[in-house]
Amino acid sequence: DAEITQSPRHKITETGRQVTLACHQTWNHNNMFWYRQDLGHGLRLIHYSYGVQDTNKGEVSDGYSVSRSNTEDLPLTLESAASSQTSVYFCASSYREDTEAFFGQGTRLTVV
Amino acid sequence: EDKVVQSPLSLVVHEGDTVTLNCSYEVTNFRSLLWYKQEKKAPTFLFMLTSSGIEKKSGRLSSILDKKELFSILNITATQTGDSAVYLCAVLDATSGTYKYIFGTGTRLKVLA
16 A cells, blocks of 8 residues: 655654654655644644655744655755754655645654 | 634543534635544544535534635534544645645544543
8 A cells, every 4th residue: 555654753862963854655646745743833834845856945944954856755854953853743745736635654853 | 824723722522422623714825624633643634625515524524614704613423432633624725836734733632431
């Protein structure tokens, strides 16, 4: 079955380190998204991509970057991890811009 | 500023009760409204609504959209403990040719046996 997977599921890192969270989908969806979920804020968009070599900033993109070198993967990089980036991160994908998004299982990141 | 507001924030009911969850929105270029169920992991898709007044139904869950009053409701009848979850509402906004989902903070539903 097609799916979207994130790795790792849990990670603890130190302030200042670079961290990369992986997202891989097998639906062949063009659109991919990264969200963070924090208590009281719901899901907030970090970055998104509509296809290979396309990346766009979301509402909370500072300190994060993404790259899209193929259809299946959209890795999220924290350039220099900060405690404020402790959160649960969700990757999602959608078939078209106006269809529902499907979510990965999430990565719980703790920055100490 | 675009926003999606859900109410109540949390709700505790007993099995067999009927619940109504609310979602109101102020979004510049509305395309559709989506409902998701989130248990301890990934949000899972429930419904997408694009037209006013047309009810979408799946088993004990149903939802309807009012584009004039800018809100949607999600009804769950004969609730079960397995319905315990956070229910998320999202609006698909299509401003300047980009499509983005704007999420509410969710309603946490707990169903007691």
